[in-house]
Amino acid sequence: MQKGTENRFSLAFSNRSGACFLPLSAMMFILLLLFPGLSRAQGQAPNVTYQGPITITKGGTYSGNYRSTNSDVPVIKLETTEPVIIENCILAGAGDLIDAKNGGSNLIIRNNRGYGLTQSKDNTRHGVFVEVNSGKSVVIEHNYFEHTIGILIYLWGGNGTAQQTLTIRYNQAKNIDGRYRNGGGTFANFLGMNGVLGLVGSEIAWNQVINDPDNSLVEDNINLYNSSGVAGSPIRMHDNYIQGAYPFPATSPNYTGSGITLDGDNAGPGGVTAHVDGYNNQLVSTCAAMNIAGGHDNIFHDNRFVTSGYLPDGRKLQANYAGAGLWNAYGQPSNVFYNNKFDNNTIGFVAWGGNEPFKDRRDLSPGACGPCYNTNHMPNPVTLQQEQSEWTSWQQKVQQNGLTIGVGGGTTPPPTPTNTPPTVSLSVPSTGTVGTALTLSATAADANGTVTKVEFFNGATKLGEDTSAPYSLSYTPTAASTLSLTARATDNAGAATSTAATSVTISAPTTGGGTGGTGTPTNATFVRALNLNGPAATIDGLSWEAGNGAANFQVNGMSFENQGIALNPATDAARAHMIRSSVFNGNITATVGGVANATYQVYLYVWEDNNPVTFNISVEGQTVQSNYSSGNGGRWDRLGPFTANVTDGNISINLAAANGGNANLSGIEIWKAGTSTTPTNAAPTVTLTAPATGTVGQALSLTATAADADGTVSKVEFFNGTTKLGEDLTSPYALSFTPTAAGTLSLTARATDNAGAATTSAAKSVTVAGVATPPPAGAGTFYRAININGSAMTLDGNAWQGSTAANYTVNGGAFANQNVALTPATDASRASMIRSSVFGPALNFKMTAVPNGSYDVYMYVWEDNNAETYSLSVNGQPAVSNFNSGSAGSWKKMGPYAANVTAGTITITSSGGYANLSGVEVWKK
The missing domain is CATH 2.60.40.10 (Immunoglobulins)
Incomplete structure (x- = not known):
């Protein structure tokens, strides 16, 4: 086995209130010390004629009966990346049955029987049924195997499409077996995945795994470690039946393992176990049922966990811990461990000495299943007969769906319907202009699902996307070129279709000699600029004067503006405002006086607010542009520079329209030619x-x-x-x-x-x-305060206890978000306490061992995202009704509420929406 594939799963197990993590090598050492000479029954391979072990070096379909009695020699070894089908085989081996570590990237394994033989040497594990490294397209269906380590998938080489994915369905496994022949053993899984990232369309379904006590040694029957689906196409893990996850011997009190566990220690969100959807699974008689110990966007819902606490022969199962566990086992940051939950699972899990929710039960892991919602707790007692009923219901479910589990499903087992990619077409104009918006429209549909988004591209550059019909995008080209536009539609299963490329020719704007609004003349110094019908402004870093009332300036024409017209080309806000506020006339004359005799460069801003007008332009009596067309509504130009040789101290400008039209003049910009000296700017x-x-x-x-x-x-x-x-x-x-x-x-x-x-x-x-909060008026003596999801602290001069304090309990999910800005602001200690809390729709806080008497109770509540409405009660008496938590960051110290203690307890309960409870403060009257 190549380096890194033997001890690659790090598992979490808890037989007390906290989780315990041990490296695999350490756990194996403990097993060897505890059980040095344990013997066990061994399944028998069929009595048929076998060929020797084979090595596959080229693609094709392979069938036959093969055996290897040497633990170091696989029964079948693949050394080709060509597509291989292994079907209708009987395989028996003391080591690996199918070794696809150096091949098998495109592999189908179906309708085979596999048997683990007694190992040929001590301190050696059973072989795997199949191991694949860096697979691209792997299907494992309708197989039976016993006394093996099951299916191991390490890394992934697929291209991220549903055509290159991992499918494991309709398999039947008996006694996953990690034991050595001379006692002790190693961890074993029915399915172990490590580093299998970004699967699209992957399915793990309708597999049946039964492990007998004292005749198997399995850790997590299914373990996904640093393995993931993708958003919109999670790994679908459903309708699997798993019975048995025991220590060896089965009555041992120590064990690490479960039915199904998701975990992984990668430090980045893209490398952890993520996007796994687990539902309709049945987990029976497992020392732990389902765990989420790392990663994000994982959900287990509508599953059944049934464990009676007894072995089939009536002996007690001592190593049980909990049915459902969800905790951040690797201490990953909030951008790596988030959005995980259990929802609507049915659980009856006996753990001797537990009390969750009944005596000798631990349906939920204490303190490690905050986001476990809507749990259906089976009533006591949970019996061996109920475990048998799960087996009966599983068989009925298989029959009702017309399925065959294990060998006999045929070469074409009942498939999960193949997803049909969406259709998409793109509509765009064939030409465009720099600065003028193009409207890109797409029509998309999906025959067997929904379209989740349509993306628009120019070549490989994404321009934007639309997530709802009608799908469109407004895109403004910035340079003359030929665009190659496509639209790509993605459906709810992750399949995507792209349109053929459509070419759009983008032309530079016709400016009539204008410069498009920016630029300075060569070898010139800025003198003055006038905003003819607007206020003073800064444009291109230059100070513009308001035209109205400006010294040494006159202009005829009517003033008007229309700021609602979209300009073509688009420009910055200051320039746009100046352009759209102007004077108009059929014969505009403007004079700028007080100008020293010299040569100047003049720019004129003109625009059109409705219909094209043709006019001639003269500066200092000289025609500088003839038959200029203003263009359509929104069109504008910065015309020039025009040379003005001044000998009389004035610069005269004239715009004369033809055919009774009106020219629009917005701004005049003047530069003195003949010097390149730029005045040094003085800092403010x-x-x-x-x-x-x-x-x-x-x-x-x-x-x-x-x-x-x-x-x-x-x-x-x-x-x-x-x-x-x-x-x-x-x-x-x-x-x-x-x-x-x-x-x-x-x-x-x-x-x-x-x-x-x-x-x-x-x-x-x-x-x-800081703010010193005095004791409440008439409150009496400070009794006790609890920082519900934080550590011990001092607040307002009083000693607060942390979350681990004795004599109080609270349910709900623990969470913190210290990045939310609080309203109103407060001191750092109080803010830290407020933003670390528990949440839930039916919170129950109980402080015990309280001396009888009269107390005032205060509660700190806050909101981390969206407003919720809920009610609160203290010792069964309504305290506040229909309280609105407000927007994100809102918080309140609520109270005082009277609590008359006669039974040694103070209880706070919530009802209605989700409440965030951060702290409870109690004063004795």
């Missing part, structure tokens, strides 16, 4: 004013004074150290900032001018004090 000045002290939760008023000697201040930003707190774009520059934690702030203000130069003020130190 800025000072910050802030109070010397502050208090957590109370707003601080920050103000800044900023100015720019040769331009304008475009913004002032406020910082605490390197953390930006906010900004103000207009004078007076101010910011209201509310500190959330006690400490010393280092505040600065940074002013940026219209040319991009920036200046930062000297730092101001502000000391922020």
Whole structure:
């Protein structure tokens, strides 16, 4: 076996309140010490004529009876990547039956019988029925095998489509057996997967596994370790029957293993066990049933876990722990371990000494199954007869579905219906213009499912997507070119179809000599720019004057604007506002006075708000452009530069329209030619004013004074150290900032001018004090407080106990989200307590060993995402009805609520929506 494939599954087992993790080598050492000479019964292979072991070096179909009595020699060994079918075989071996570690990437194994023989040497495991490394398309169906380690799949080489996936169905296994011939043994699985990532359309279904006590040694019957499906196409693990997961001997009190476990220790979300959907499985007489110990987006629902706590001969099964367990076994961060749950499972799991939910029961792992919803707890007692009923119902289910489990299903077993990929077509115009939006429309449908999204591409570059019909995208090309556009539709099973490419020719805009709005003339200095019917503005980093009332400037024509018209080409907001606010006339004349005699370069902004108009343009009495067409509504140009030789101190401009039309003139931009000297920009000045002290939760008023000697201040930003707190774009520059934690702030203000130069003020130190909450009026004496999902702490000068404190219980799922901003803000200790809580639709908090008397009870509640409405009661008396938790971050210290204690307990219960309960604080009157 190649390096890394022997000891590759790390499992979690718990026989007490916490989970215990042991490396496989350590567990094997313990087994060898405990059971050095255990003998066991062995299944017998059929008495037929066998050929010797074979090696397959080329593709094809292989049938026959093959045997190997040497533990080091596989019965069948594959050394080809060509497609291979192994069917209708009887295989018997002291080692591996089918070794596909160095081949078998395209493999079908069906209708075979496999038997594990006694090993040929000590301290050697039984062989696997089949092991595949880096498979691409693997189907294992309608096989029977006994006294083997089962099916091992290591890594995956498929292309991420449903045509290259893993299918394991209709198999029958008897006594998965990890024992050595001389005692002790190794872990064994019916199915073990490691590093099998990104499967699409994978199915593990209708498999039957029965392990007899004292004649088998299995760990997790099914273990998925760092293996995954994908969003929209999870691994479907359904309708499997698993009976028996025992230690050896079966009455031993120590055991690690289960019916089905998902786990994995990868540090990234893309490498862990994820997107597994497990449903309609039956797990009977297993020392643990189902576990989720790592990864994300995994769900087990509508399964049945039935364990009576007895072996078939009536002896007690001592190693039982719990039916369902969900916990972060590897301490993975919140972007790796999330969105896992159990829902609507039926559980009757006997664990001697347990009490969940009844005596000698442990249906849910204590403290390790918060997101276990809607559990159907079987009533006591859970008996061997009920285990037998599960077997009967399994046989009936198989018969009702017309299935054959194991050998005999034929070469074409009842298939899961093949998914039909969606259809998709694309509609786009054949031509377009730079800066003008194109509408891309797609029609998509799926004959046996739904379309989940349609993506739009230019070549290999994704332009966007639409997840609902009608599928469309607005795309604005930025350069002249030929686009190659396609649409790709994906259905609910992950199948995708792309359209043929459609070519769209994109032309540069016809600007009539314009520059498209940007650029500066060569060897020239900016003099002045006028926004004819708008306010002062900054465009291209230059200061523009408001035309109305500007010194040394006159223009005729009517003022108008229409800011609702989409411009072509699109441009920045400041320029767009200037363009769409203009003057119009059939014969516009404009004069800019006070100009020193010299040569100038002049730009004119013109646009069209409705229908094309043709006009001539002259500067300083010289025609500079004839028969210019304004184009359709929204079309605009920056025309020029036009040369103006000034000898009289004025620059005159004329736009004369033909045929009774009107020209629109929006802006005039003037540069002095003949010099390349650019004035050095002076940086702005800025000072910050802030109070010397502050208090957590109370707003601080920050103000800044900023100015720019040769331009304008475009913004002032406020910082605490390197953390930006906010900004103000207009004078007076101010910011209201509310500190959330006690400490010393280092505040600065940074002013940026219209040319991009920036200046930062000297730092101001502000000391922020925490909020001291006095004892409630008339509350009496502080008795006790519990930080329900956190550690011991001091709050308001009182000692709070942590989640592990004695004499209290609470149900619900434990969770924390310290990244949510709280409203109102509060001190760091209180915030940490609030944002770490339990949640659920029917919370039950009980504080015990409380001396009889009168108490005031306070509850900290909060909301981490969407508003919920719920009610709360204290000692059975309504405390608050139909409370709305508010938006994300909202929190409240609710109370005081009177509790008259006569039986030594204070109980808080919730009903209605999901409540988040963070802390409980009790004062004795």
